[in-house]
Amino acid sequence: MIANTHTSVTSGETRARRSFYWRYMVEPYFYLSPALILIGVVMLVPLIVGISYSFQSIALLKPFDTGWVGLENYAALWDDRKFWLALENTFRWTIGSLSLQFLLGLGLALLLNTQFRGKRLFQALVFLPWAVPTFLSALTWAWLFNPVIGPLPHWLHDLGLLSEPYNILGDPDLAIWGPITANVWFGVPFFAITLLAALQSIPSELYEAAEMDGASAWQCFTKITLPFLAPMIAITVMLRTIWIANFADMIYVMTGGGPANSTQILSSYIFTTAFRKLDFGYASAIAVALLGLLLIYAVILLFVRQKLVKV
Amino acid sequence: MARMEIKNLMKRYGQTEVMRDINLDIKDGEFIVLVGPSGCGKSTLLRMIAGLEPISGGEFLIDGLRMNDMRPRDRDIAMVFQSYALYPHMDVERNMGFSMEIRGDDKIKRKQRVLEAAKVLGLENLLSRYPKELSGGQRQRVAMGRAIIRDPRAFLFDEPLSNLDASLRVEMRLEIARLHKRLGATMVYVTHDQVEALTLADRIVVLEGGNIQQVGSPLELYERPANRFVAQFIGSPTMNIIPVSPAKNGVTLANGTKISLSDMLDLNAAAELGIRPEHIDVLPYGTGDFDAESEVVEHLGSDTNLFVRVDGIGPLMVRVHGNVPNQPGDKIGLRFQLHNTHIFSADGQSLGQRITLAA
Amino acid sequence: MSDTTRRNPMLMMGKSAAITFYLTFALFPLYWLLKIALTPDRLIFTEGTNLAPSEITFSNFTSVLFKTDFLSYFGNSLIVSLGTAAVTTVIAAGAGYAFSRFHFSGKKIIIAVMLITQMFPLLMIIAPIYKIIASFGLLNSLSSLIIVYTAFNIPFATFLMQSFFDGIPRDLEEAAMMEGCTRFQALRKVVIPLTLPGLGATLGFVFTAAWSELLFALMLISKNDTMTFPVGLLTFVSKFSVDWGQMMAAGVLALIPSCLFFIFIQRYLVQGLTSGAVKG
Numbered sequence: 001m002i003a004n005t006h007t008s009v010t011s012g013e014t015r016a017r018r019s020f021y022w023r024y025m026v027e028p029y030f031y032l033s034p035a036l037i038l039i040g041v042v043m044l045v046p047l048i049v050g051i052s053y054s055f056q057s058i059a060l061l062k063p064f065d066t067g068w069v070g071l072e073n074y075a076a077l078w079d080d081r082k083f084w085l086a087l088e089n090t091f092r093w094t095i096g097s098l099s100l101q102f103l104l105g106l107g108l109a110l111l112l113n114t115q116f117r118g119k120r121l122f123q124a125l126v127f128l129p130w131a132v133p134t135f136l137s138a139l140t141w142a143w144l145f146n147p148v149i150g151p152l153p154h155w156l157h158d159l160g161l162l163s164e165p166y167n168i169l170g171d172p173d174l175a176i177w178g179p180i181t182a183n184v185w186f187g188v189p190f191f192a193i194t195l196l197a198a199l200q201s202i203p204s205e206l207y208e209a210a211e212m213d214g215a216s217a218w219q220c221f222t223k224i225t226l227p228f229l230a231p232m233i234a235i236t237v238m239l240r241t242i243w244i245a246n247f248a249d250m251i252y253v254m255t256g257g258g259p260a261n262s263t264q265i266l267s268s269y270i271f272t273t274a275f276r277k278l279d280f281g282y283a284s285a286i287a288v289a290l291l292g293l294l295l296i297y298a299v300i301l302l303f304v305r306q307k308l309v310k311v
Numbered sequence: 312m313a314r315m316e317i318k319n320l321m322k323r324y325g326q327t328e329v330m331r332d333i334n335l336d337i338k339d340g341e342f343i344v345l346v347g348p349s350g351c352g353k354s355t356l357l358r359m360i361a362g363l364e365p366i367s368g369g370e371f372l373i374d375g376l377r378m379n380d381m382r383p384r385d386r387d388i389a390m391v392f393q394s395y396a397l398y399p400h401m402d403v404e405r406n407m408g409f410s411m412e413i414r415g416d417d418k419i420k421r422k423q424r425v426l427e428a429a430k431v432l433g434l435e436n437l438l439s440r441y442p443k444e445l446s447g448g449q450r451q452r453v454a455m456g457r458a459i460i461r462d463p464r465a466f467l468f469d470e471p472l473s474n475l476d477a478s479l480r481v482e483m484r485l486e487i488a489r490l491h492k493r494l495g496a497t498m499v500y501v502t503h504d505q506v507e508a509l510t511l512a513d514r515i516v517v518l519e520g521g522n523i524q525q526v527g528s529p530l531e532l533y534e535r536p537a538n539r540f541v542a543q544f545i546g547s548p549t550m551n552i553i554p555v556s557p558a559k560n561g562v563t564l565a566n567g568t569k570i571s572l573s574d575m576l577d578l579n580a581a582a583e584l585g586i587r588p589e590h591i592d593v594l595p596y597g598t599g600d601f602d603a604e605s606e607v608v609e610h611l612g613s614d615t616n617l618f619v620r621v622d623g624i625g626p627l628m629v630r631v632h633g634n635v636p637n638q639p640g641d642k643i644g645l646r647f648q649l650h651n652t653h654i655f656s657a658d659g660q661s662l663g664q665r666i667t668l669a670a
Numbered sequence: 671m672s673d674t675t676r677r678n679p680m681l682m683m684g685k686s687a688a689i690t691f692y693l694t695f696a697l698f699p700l701y702w703l704l705k706i707a708l709t710p711d712r713l714i715f716t717e718g719t720n721l722a723p724s725e726i727t728f729s730n731f732t733s734v735l736f737k738t739d740f741l742s743y744f745g746n747s748l749i750v751s752l753g754t755a756a757v758t759t760v761i762a763a764g765a766g767y768a769f770s771r772f773h774f775s776g777k778k779i780i781i782a783v784m785l786i787t788q789m790f791p792l793l794m795i796i797a798p799i800y801k802i803i804a805s806f807g808l809l810n811s812l813s814s815l816i817i818v819y820t821a822f823n824i825p826f827a828t829f830l831m832q833s834f835f836d837g838i839p840r841d842l843e844e845a846a847m848m849e850g851c852t853r854f855q856a857l858r859k860v861v862i863p864l865t866l867p868g869l870g871a872t873l874g875f876v877f878t879a880a881w882s883e884l885l886f887a888l889m890l891i892s893k894n895d896t897m898t899f900p901v902g903l904l905t906f907v908s909k910f911s912v913d914w915g916q917m918m919a920a921g922v923l924a925l926i927p928s929c930l931f932f933i934f935i936q937r938y939l940v941q942g943l944t945s946g947a948v949k950g
Binding site for chain 3: 140283
Binding site: 395 | 863
């Protein structure tokens with residue numbers, strides 16, 4: 001009796017298995033495979049190839065000098081003053097852009113969370129920079145900093161910040177602020193939108209309850225708004241850090257890394273090495289170094305995220 | 312029409328078994344209600360019948376034909392969803408005729424059938440509306456119309472009334488009962504509301520923790536619950552459960568009161584006594600089996616609910632028919648209707664119902 | 671909170687100041703772009719830094735359009751961006767549907783891989799991509815750009831599409847399947863019509879991204895007749911760095927398609943940015 005039931009159950013099970021396999025193992029891949037193939041061929045395979053390049057000498061300008069060189073590229077990297085400078089600039093660029101983007105973005109989100117006339121139009125207009133192609137934002141700001149056609153040097157001079165109206169993009173001490181300004185201009189809407197979404201998800205009853213309890217507007221902000229936004233802020237800031245650290249377009253277009261490498265960050269250094277010098281081996285070594293740094297950062301990020309997202 | 316057989320049905324998600332050894336025969340034209348608390352597996356069972364959820368083991372047959380591997384579209388079963396699942400981008404007419412559209416029936420035939428069904432449900436003036444322009448009750452009707460139009464072998468309902476307000480729910484409940492009577496089709500209905508179960512079902516299946524607890528007609532479940540779970544789940548207000556210890560020819564309550572029961576019981580371990588609030592009689596103070604003090608009195612008009620406290624036993628609920636003048640703080644006497652008491656063993660199984668008075 | 675703001679004049683002033691600041695900050699650079707583009711050549715150096723030109727002209731636009739290769743750049747960019755947007759949206763819709771509706775082994779790994787591709791420096795693969803494309807003889811071809819851009823945008827577009835599919839109740843598909851549809855029919859007749867706005871938004875996001883991509887286009891395209899707008903504009907800038915009016919007129923032209931799509935996708939910005947989370 002028991003054996004009987006058992007066999008009938010198993011035969012039913014195997015047949016159900018077959019349709020189970022079709023529906024749960026094969027069918028999803030039918031919808032997924034084009035995406036997977038493209039990502040695999042265009043991103044993952046080149047990624048592995050790229051890592052292997054970093055152990056080779058591949059410079060298109062020296063076609064007879066190719067081959068495996070072991071850690072030679074990395075050794076060169078270690079002694080490369082430009083690399084360490086670029087690393088330092090990467091930190092300056094990322095922290096400078098990020099903190100300004102965040103503060104201005106938070107202000108804008110708080111502003112958009114209140115009511116005023118013409119808010120819809122205002123919102124559309126202040127978000128516009130996000131839609132401007134990056135190369136164009138970069139060019140526009142480069143032009144604004146140009147004393148011939150741009151007003152900024154003259155204004156900075158009038159404010160007493162510059163001794164004379166010159167182009168700060170040509171000044172090694174100040175040049176990095178050019179791309180940072182452009183990046184802030186371009187990135188504020190992103191922060192404002194994400195923070196606004198988080199703000200709007202705070203139940204208004206909380207503010208009403210706090211008001212009943214006698215909280216001031218400032219107390220409402222520090223005791224309700226900020227704690228509620230904290231997880232969103234943390235995650236957005238952390239992901240954004242990676243994105244900005246990788247973001248070379250602004251710098252490449254505005255300064256090309258100059259003057260005297262004072263604005264060169266790691267990702268723009270990768271690009272100029274690959275594009276100008278056509279030295280793929282060395283460019284890949286820099287890229288692997290950057291990837292390593294980002295991985296360390298991502299691990300920390302995931303760890304913190306786990307601590308924060310308890311829901 | 313359809314007869315359904317469920318044999319040793321099993322459901323697994325990954326390694327976790329959520330249902331095991333479900334056996335159920337549904338007769339042609341029968342109205343079966345699957346009832347149980349949320350997470351008991353009733354919806355999963357319904358979805359396995361529908362073909363929306365794969366069956367991990369066992370067999371499901373309709374009219375003797377194995378259905379396990381059949382796609383939902385090939386089973387010829389209609390389903391009314393809790394959310395109604397009306398297609399928001401189609402008007403009522405197209406919503407109702409969608410199955411015929413898929414089957415490739417011609418437009419004139421479609422229109423005619425839709426109109427017929429719409430008349431039955433009082434929807435003929437709403438055919439060109441979109442779902443978002445309908446009220447909850449109207450949406451519910453469209454969902455039913457969409458099912459009727461196909462003339463399927465069986466109907467499945469997944470908590471169809473839970474999104475309606477109370478008065479509409481009563482109305483639609485009647486509508487479904489009428490529909491069943493008119494069509495005579497096999498229906499399987501999932502709900503967590505025992506009133507719906509008791510009023511609609513030919514037979515009720517009580518599920519809990521992925522197991523069938525009891526199958527039976529509404530009255531059977533009310534009068535002879537197979538275990539403590541069914542006893543407490545069916546019937547409102549909930550049955551009182553009181554711990555008892557065995558005694559000669561009966562049981563003893565914690566306050567020392569002895570309840571004499573028939574000799575068919577042979578208790579030798581601690582057990583529980585179950586009694587429904589409507590099966591406790593209220594008597595003047597000192598004249599019952601024991602005394603109690605009422606704490607809260609709820610006047611419902613047709614009935615009165617008394618929440619009383621009994622020394623040594625704790626709180627009990629008593630329901631008295633009609634209005635009684637009791638006030639909180641009143642001392643009263645209580646007596647159990649012995650033929651309506653239930654005894655459950657320590658593991659919750661019923662040891663006997665309708666116990667007759669022995670001494 | 672808004673009540674207190676209305677009553678307190680100091681806060682009102684602060685708020686107006688903030689509104690003015692953000693508006694100026696956002697719009698001034700674009701205004702400047704337009705202003706220089708409209709200023710006649712002979713006035714640029716004398717009035718270059720004035721807030722408004724004393725005379726306006728459209729000659730910069732006409733000469734950019736008809737005396738340079740910008741029409742060709744513009745056309746190339748349009749082909750690349752529309753092609754990328756269309757292919758990406760179709761592929762991402764499939765993948766997003768799979769993520770939204772199926773539980774299958776390997777799902778978590780695939781999602782993780784897709785997230786990682788959003789984080790590693792894309793420039794890392796610029797050298798290998800160049801060599802691979804070169805070995806297929808596809809350098810200087812628009813199709814190579816479409817393939818590369820499509821792959822880059824798929825992860826983000828997939829997550830975006832998934833969020834749209836997640837917004838459509840499963841019940842609808844199941845109801846359709848109960849009524850006789852195959853899964854694919856249910857997808858076509860019920861799910862896709864309801865996802866149309868989402869498909870449009872994805873199209874818009876991907877178009878905008880492809881329209882502004884510069885570095886890979888610089889690497890892969892060196893012939894004038896296949897240059898995209900950003901590459902063309904940049905070579906133009908380095909070659910004719912004195913013709914300010916024409917450059918800015920070209921810039922204004924490059925802005926037009928992005929702005930059109932921006933108006934179109936504005937409603938979906940929040941969904942797009944939060945589901946992609948890392949995309950600029």
